[in-house]
Amino acid sequence: MSGTNRTIDPILGGPTIILVEPQLGENIGATARAMLNFGLVDLRLVRPRDGWPNDRAISSASGADQVMESVQVFDTTAVAIGDLNHVLAATARTRAITKDIIGPRQAAQDCRKRMASGAKVGILFGPERAGLHNDDLALSDTIIAIATNPAFASLNLSQSVLLVAYEWFAAGKAGAELAPMDGAEEQATKEDLVAFFEAFEKELDTGGFLKPPEKRPAMIRTLRNLFQKARLTDQEVRSLRGVVVALTRLRGPPR
Amino acid sequence: MSGTNRTIDPILGGPTIILVEPQLGENIGATARAMLNFGLVDLRLVRPRDGWPNDRAISSASGADQVMESVQVFDTTAVAIGDLNHVLAATARTRAITKDIIGPRQAAQDCRKRMASGAKVGILFGPERAGLHNDDLALSDTIIAIATNPAFASLNLSQSVLLVAYEWFAAGKAGAELAPMDGAEEQATKEDLVAFFEAFEKELDTGGFLKPPEKRPAMIRTLRNLFQKARLTDQEVRSLRGVVVALTRLRGPPR
Numbered sequence: 001m002s003g004t005n006r007t008i009d010p011i012l013g014g015p016t017i018i019l020v021e022p023q024l025g026e027n028i029g030a031t032a033r034a035m036l037n038f039g040l041v042d043l044r045l046v047r048p049r050d051g052w053p054n055d056r057a058i059s060s061a062s063g064a065d066q067v068m069e070s071v072q073v074f075d076t077t078a079v080a081i082g083d084l085n086h087v088l089a090a091t092a093r094t095r096a097i098t099k100d101i102i103g104p105r106q107a108a109q110d111c112r113k114r115m116a117s118g119a120k121v122g123i124l125f126g127p128e129r130a131g132l133h134n135d136d137l138a139l140s141d142t143i144i145a146i147a148t149n150p151a152f153a154s155l156n157l158s159q160s161v162l163l164v165a166y167e168w169f170a171a172g173k174a175g176a177e178l179a180p181m182d183g184a185e186e187q188a189t190k191e192d193l194v195a196f197f198e199a200f201e202k203e204l205d206t207g208g209f210l211k212p213p214e215k216r217p218a219m220i221r222t223l224r225n226l227f228q229k230a231r232l233t234d235q236e237v238r239s240l241r242g243v244v245v246a247l248t249r250l251r252g253p254p255r
Numbered sequence: 256m257s258g259t260n261r262t263i264d265p266i267l268g269g270p271t272i273i274l275v276e277p278q279l280g281e282n283i284g285a286t287a288r289a290m291l292n293f294g295l296v297d298l299r300l301v302r303p304r305d306g307w308p309n310d311r312a313i314s315s316a317s318g319a320d321q322v323m324e325s326v327q328v329f330d331t332t333a334v335a336i337g338d339l340n341h342v343l344a345a346t347a348r349t350r351a352i353t354k355d356i357i358g359p360r361q362a363a364q365d366c367r368k369r370m371a372s373g374a375k376v377g378i379l380f381g382p383e384r385a386g387l388h389n390d391d392l393a394l395s396d397t398i399i400a401i402a403t404n405p406a407f408a409s410l411n412l413s414q415s416v417l418l419v420a421y422e423w424f425a426a427g428k429a430g431a432e433l434a435p436m437d438g439a440e441e442q443a444t445k446e447d448l449v450a451f452f453e454a455f456e457k458e459l460d461t462g463g464f465l466k467p468p469e470k471r472p473a474m475i476r477t478l479r480n481l482f483q484k485a486r487l488t489d490q491e492v493r494s495l496r497g498v499v500v501a502l503t504r505l506r507g508p509p510r
Binding site for chain 2: 012037038103158159170203206208209227229251
């Protein structure tokens with residue numbers, strides 16, 4: 001590892017995912033899809049039960065070719081992680097091993113910092129039923145534990161990978177959680193809004209709605225607040241003016 | 256609904272999940288499993304393609320009986336969300352609709368605050384391929400968008416639910432503030448809102464506003480979106496019903 005900072009692709013890249021003895025092809029494919037959804041591309045398999053390649057994996061990958069075509073298969077975990085500098089192990093189970101245990105959010109930040117310094121980082125996931133073997137945990141630097149409902153704790157394998165990948169991606173996007181609001185620039189001017197209010201209230205007076213007179217100001221405030229909350233666009237104000245015309249056009253003479 | 260704070264079960268509870276026209280039983284089952292992993296229990300289906308109950312859903316739920324046994328099925332989204340006060344819609348697509356767009360993390364905090372104030376909250380997810388219909392978005396208060404790799408953006412349905420549920424659970428673990436949100440408890444139910452929409456649109460039909468017929472659905476969506484954005488309270492919905500009566504009461508016979 002060099003000591004200099006590396007540039008990480010803002011979208012693609014991220015830690016290597018290593019599935020140890022995965023059983024179901026569906027889960028391998030769903031893992032590939034979940035990885036690529038969040039920009040991870042390097043998938044390695046250790047002794048997949050049904051061999052490789054696997055048709056079920058291909059169909060459940062839903063076109064995540066960039067991951068599927070570069071999958072590497074290994075005989076042992078040790079060889080699969082040989083070129084990595086730092087390895088995290090995802091496991092739901094607490095064990096008598098004295099390692100740091102962190103959640104996926106903290107793991108994502110940890111991975112980003114290490115990779116920015118040039119480290120190669122990977123995350124181990126165990127077989128569907130059994131979880132990682134203690135020997136694999138012993139090769140790991142840190143444990144990732146995902147907090148779940150204790151009465152129904154077992155996550156699907158690809159779902160566990162998804163959460164780790166999601167946090168990786170979110171850590172890169174940090175600060176971008178609140179997307180700009182569509183159409184904020186189209187908001188009607190206050191002038192147009194007030195013109196609508198006045199036309200509307202005039203028709204309400206004609207319809208006898210804003211009575212008794214002492215309650216009129218409060219009623220108007222209620223209605224104006226209601227439309228204000230909607231942050232109306234120009235187009236919406238025009239629609240509302242049309243609505244008032246439509247609702248009143250068949251009126252007879254005022255009573 | 257009272258204005259007092261409600262106690263939320265620290266583990267079980269959470270927002271209602273509504274799947275609109277889900278196609279694959281596997282995805283419904285995987286959704287139930289993902290929900291229960293993170294303590295959500297109320298699952299509703301609108302027009303599931305293969306009917307209900309569904310054997311493939313049962314097998315992929317992996318024993319999430321607490322969710323599966325209480326699934327409710329509805330004919331329309333409007334009825335499925337009728338008892339809810341606040342509805343979020345998960346969609347990957349940006350559309351020309353002026354609603355707030357937030358990520359799953361912020362959505363989780365928002366849901367917790369609203370529910371702590373006694374509001375009933377739900378989250379809509381669309382069909383696997385098409386996403387939510389604009390008519391369903393028009394019934395929603397807020398959009399949840401999950402940031403993904405733009406070159407491979409499409410998340411599996413149950414994976415989307417998982418991420419939202421995961422953030423819900425994580426927000427509770429983080430000891431997220433449960434400060435009630437002002438006024439959240441007064442928000443009108445969707446049932447009352449839809450009843451107002453229908454009465455309003457009937458009068459607009461009488462007034463000849465919703466023409467030509469081929470433009471009627473889009474015009475209705477525009478108006479519903481506009482009122483949806485206002486997050487109307489019970490009192491405001493009653494005021495608006497009064498407004499429509501006032502505007503139309505002096506009508507002569509339809510021309």
